[in-house]
Amino acid sequence: MSIENSKNSKIHSDSIENTLTAAGGELHQVAGGEHPSLTTNQGLAISDNQNSLKANAKGPVLLEDFILREKITHFDHERIPERIVHARGTGVHGYFELTASLQKYTTAKILTEVGTKTPLFTRISTVAGGSGSVDTPRDVRGFAIKFYTQEGNWDLVGNNIPVFFIQDAIKFPDLIHAVKMEPDRGFPQSATAHDTFWDFISLTPESMHMVMWIMSDRTIPRSLRMIEGFGVHSFRLINENGDSTFVKFHWRPKLGLQSTVWDEAVKIAGADQDFLRREMFEAIEAGDFPEWEFAVQLFTQAEADQFPFDHLDPTKLIPEELVPLKVIGRMVLDRWPNNFFSETEQVAFCPSHVVPGIDFTNDPLLQGRLFSYLDTQLSRLGSPNFNQIPINAPKCPFANHQRDGHMQMDQPTGRVAYEPNSLSKDSPRESPKGFHSAAVNESGDKGRVRPESFADHYSQARQFFISQTTYEQAHIASALVFELSKVDHLHIRVAMVAHLLHISKDLASRVARGLGLAEMPAAPKAAAEVQEMPPSPALQTIGKMKDTLQGRSIGILIADGSDITAVNSLKKAITKTGASIKVIGPKIGGAKLSDGAIHAVDGQLAGTPSVLFDAVAIVLSSEGAKTLSTESAAIDFIRDAFGHLKAIAIDNGGQVLLAKAGIIADKGVVNVAETEAFITAAKTRQFDREKSIRTLA
Numbered sequence: 245m246s247i248e249n250s251k252n253s254k255i256h257s258d259s260i261e262n263t264l265t266a267a268g269g270e271l272h273q274v275a276g277g278e279h280p281s282l283t284t285n286q287g288l289a290i291s292d293n294q295n296s297l298k299a300n301a302k303g304p305v306l307l308e309d310f311i312l313r314e315k316i317t318h319f320d321h322e323r324i325p326e327r328i329v330h331a332r333g334t335g336v337h338g339y340f341e342l343t344a345s346l347q348k349y350t351t352a353k354i355l356t357e358v359g360t361k362t363p364l365f366t367r368i369s370t371v372a373g374g375s376g377s378v379d380t381p382r383d384v385r386g387f388a389i390k391f392y393t394q395e396g397n398w399d400l401v402g403n404n405i406p407v408f409f410i411q412d413a414i415k416f417p418d419l420i421h422a423v424k425m426e427p428d429r430g431f432p433q434s435a436t437a438h439d440t441f442w443d444f445i446s447l448t449p450e451s452m453h454m455v456m457w458i459m460s461d462r463t464i465p466r467s468l469r470m471i472e473g474f475g476v477h478s479f480r481l482i483n484e485n486g487d488s489t490f491v492k493f494h495w496r497p498k499l500g501l502q503s504t505v506w507d508e509a510v511k512i513a514g515a516d517q518d519f520l521r522r523e524m525f526e527a528i529e530a531g532d533f534p535e536w537e538f539a540v541q542l543f544t545q546a547e548a549d550q551f552p553f554d555h556l557d558p559t560k561l562i563p564e565e566l567v568p569l570k571v572i573g574r575m576v577l578d579r580w581p582n583n584f585f586s587e588t589e590q591v592a593f594c595p596s597h598v599v600p601g602i603d604f605t606n607d608p609l610l611q612g613r614l615f616s617y618l619d620t621q622l623s624r625l626g627s628p629n630f631n632q633i634p635i636n637a638p639k640c641p642f643a644n645h646q647r648d649g650h651m652q653m654d655q656p657t658g659r660v661a662y663e664p665n666s667l668s669k670d671s672p673r674e675s676p677k678g679f680h681s682a683a684v685n686e687s688g689d690k691g692r693v694r695p696e697s698f699a700d701h702y703s704q705a706r707q708f709f710i711s712q713t714t715y716e717q718a719h720i721a722s723a724l725v726f727e728l729s730k731v732d733h734l735h736i737r738v739a740m741v742a743h744l745l746h747i748s749k750d751l752a753s754r755v756a757r758g759l760g761l762a763e764m765p766a767a768p769k770a771a772a773e774v775q776e777m778p779p780s781p782a783l784q785t786i787g788k789m790k791d792t793l794q795g796r797s798i799g800i801l802i803a804d805g806s807d808i809t810a811v812n813s814l815k816k817a818i819t820k821t822g823a824s825i826k827v828i829g830p831k832i833g834g835a836k837l838s839d840g841a842i843h844a845v846d847g848q849l850a851g852t853p854s855v856l857f858d859a860v861a862i863v864l865s866s867e868g869a870k871t872l873s874t875e876s877a878a879i880d881f882i883r884d885a886f887g888h889l890k891a892i893a894i895d896n897g898g899q900v901l902l903a904k905a906g907i908i909a910d911k912g913v914v915n916v917a918e919t920e921a922f923i924t925a926a927k928t929r930q931f932d933r934e935k936s937i938r939t940l941a
Contacts, residue, residue: 284314324589325624326375329420330386332434333369334468334521335588336528338577340364340391340538346572349489349542350481352601354393355572363392365635366577367591368404368468368524372423373434375589378517380509381434382463382723387473387495388593389575392639399597400493401617405462406474406561409451411698413612418444437730446739449701449771452747453559456708459723461503461716461785466858468524469534469795470502477610478555480603480682481542488603488682490543490555492562494569498535500790505929506723507938508888511855519856523797525580530824532795534577539569552775553704554697558609560704564782587635592621603682608694627651643672700772702746707777709748713786715931721751721941725758738765746774758941791927793821798926799857801828801849801881801898803872805865808837810895810916814861817919823926828852828881830872838865850877854885859926863916864897873904883907889933891925893918910936 281289290311297309305312327333340354340362347356354362369386370377385404390397409419422444425431432438436458445451457463465471473495480488504512512519527534541562543555553560581587594617595610604610621630627650630636645661660668709717724744728737737759744752745767756764781787798818802811811827818825829835829845837843846852849872854860862882864872872878883905885892893916894902902909912930914921934940 284311285318324626327369327620327624329371330367330369330388331375332373332377332379333367333386333588334524335365335367335581335584335591336524336534336577337363337365337579337581337587338533338575340389340573340575342573344570344572346481346540346542347483349483349491350601351484352393352398352481352599353395354391354398354599355481355601362394363639364575365390365392365587365591366575367588367593368471370434371403372436377434378513379520380464380504380512380517382436382458382506382509383434384458384463385465385468385471387471389473390591390593390597390636393599394640395599396640396642397597397636397638398599398602399593399595400475401593401595401613402473402475402493404465404471404473405454405457406476406492406494407453407457407704408476408558408609409445409454410448410609411450411557411559411694412608413616415448416609416612416616437727439731439733439736442728442731442736442740443733446736446743449743449768450559450698452701452743453705453708456705456720456747459720459727460708460712461719462501464504464506464509465520466502466504467499467795468520469527470497470499472496472501473536477558477607478605480605482601482603482680482682486680486683488684490545490548490605492541492555492567494539494541495536495575496539496569496571498537499795500792501785501788503785505888505934506719506726508855508884511853511884515851515853515855524577526824527795528578528580532822532824536575537571538573538575539571541567541569543567552777553700554695556605556607557698558607559701563707563777563780565778565780586633590625590630590633591635592625592630592633594618594621598679600677600679629653645672696772700770700775702743702770703775703777706747706774707780708783709751711779711781711783713784713931715934716784716786717751718934718940721754721758724751724755725941728755728759737761739768741765742767746770754941786931789928793818793823793858793923793927796823796858796926797826797856798823799826799828799852799854799860801860801862801864801878802835802837802843802845803830803864803868804836805868806835806837806863806897807865807895808839808841808843810863811837811843813919814863814893814916814922817923821923823858826852826857830875849875849881853877854881854890855888857885857890859891859893859922860885861893861916861922862898862901863895864901866897866900869897869900873900879905886913886933887937889929889931891922891930893922 282293283289296305296312298305342355342358342360345356345358350356367386367388370381370383371386372383373381387404388399388401390399410416422440423436425433426438426440445455475493478490478492481491482488516522524534548555555562596614596618604614622628625633629649629651632653645663647656647661658668658671660671663671663673665671709720712720728740731737738761741752741756741759741761742765744755800811800814815825826846828847828849830849832845832848834842834844860881878901882892882901886907892913894913895916910930910933912925912933914925
């Protein structure tokens, strides 16, 4: 390059600096050395990050530009394969604190040393959609925790539903191929409302229990902080004597359960596709740390033999009324990842990661997962050394003779890489205190068979349905009608209604009417007699909502002239409940209220609809109401809040919007001056309203 061309380049670079400086931008030179120098991955300081190296000002880019090549090459390889399932996830750091010892049942220190705080990383995810899908589809949520214990990492990898679709892992690829986007058309994304999914389900009776759960309100949660977590499978705890006890693991949210309604979930996806992730982030930023109780169900083989189902069948749960939950600890999430990719995307959970004192059972789905998850990490993260990625690395000492491999970061020393050996006095050796499998006697004939105890596919599905409130039963029926209405093939719709006859004739009739079937099909022959199991209120969602506004969000809509006294009174009352408040106005610059001052708003009306809140208040002057009554976003704000069964506080101006929206007030619509009545109504949904505003199956 000539001296003249070099000068031209310097002039161009200076002009960029001047432009950025004028616009409020900041470069290293402009900042006077306050920032570290931009470098290559080899540590070489870069003088110009704006221009490729060229033969002349208008000439070709030179191959020798190693800075350009490094930057582009790294960019081209930034993405790794996303998870086939659970691709969209939200990860958070936190800790687990044991409050009651299980020393009688296990040697695992994390479950025996009361008061110990164990660091952990939790990832909550949707199952069906890709990493770029939205937060709020009707879907199962993954609930995975990596405990960094003093005895090694323990991965408890579960869902927000205690059962699964299938009984044997050999069917997992078929299930996921059916639920994913149809391969010839590439849609629908993150949805079960299509032919291939329901075709598979209609031919797989063992899925009927899970179908009741996914069609329930559990799969459209209001918040990630308001979902339960389950280990799904039965595991074993092993004590110092080698005795084993069966255990199921449960997470129960401190804030209780709460869900959205379907229309609301759909509209949230359009208003904020990151709604659940953002809500979790904002809670942690505000110091309102999410918390769950950790509970166990403990039972012996003798007790299991008396159950009217097989606990090793992953399509079955153990009702809490049969085996009560014992709370033994809590999980608190208190730190957002420093880097989403490095931690949330690269974290590798494996059910096979356990600690001494915890062991597996013969659950055939669990047995398949023990292989599948490790195999997946090798594919996604590209190396058997994925455990050396910081988010996956144990926080306790670890040592073995595994060597080399792709992306080896360790630098093992010494002459030997095998065991036993006589050439090293300090190389790792096996330990008597290490992991021991349960001493279980296995016998019988080898074969591709399922036990007869796995044959009952409908009893617990029926138990789940009859355990729900009438509102929840209507939601399940309506969800089935919606989903099956998206199925093109009539025979699939008919087959599903036929299965429902084994669960509830009332449910089957409601769905058949909703689908417009000309006649009721005959129920398929059941492989086992359907048992009449008693209702279990613990299976409800509405019944497990807490009488609180903690963790909830209230939106207050204002405009120019709004009564400052009413706004402040609402804020004061809501703040005392622990709920968060967001003020919404027509313009992001704020609004001039009745005191003549400009008051800030947290969101602009057109971009902050009422679907983002648990309850809303409308505080408007006559002039403000007149202006907003011609604004569709304002009409939708109050109409959707009413349609989504939310409490609404209104003043005279709000009454104008209410009338414009064609809404007849009910007990969930109160005057803004009645703050206590508003708060009481806001703690729940107005479910009695639902039958008057939409057709339910």
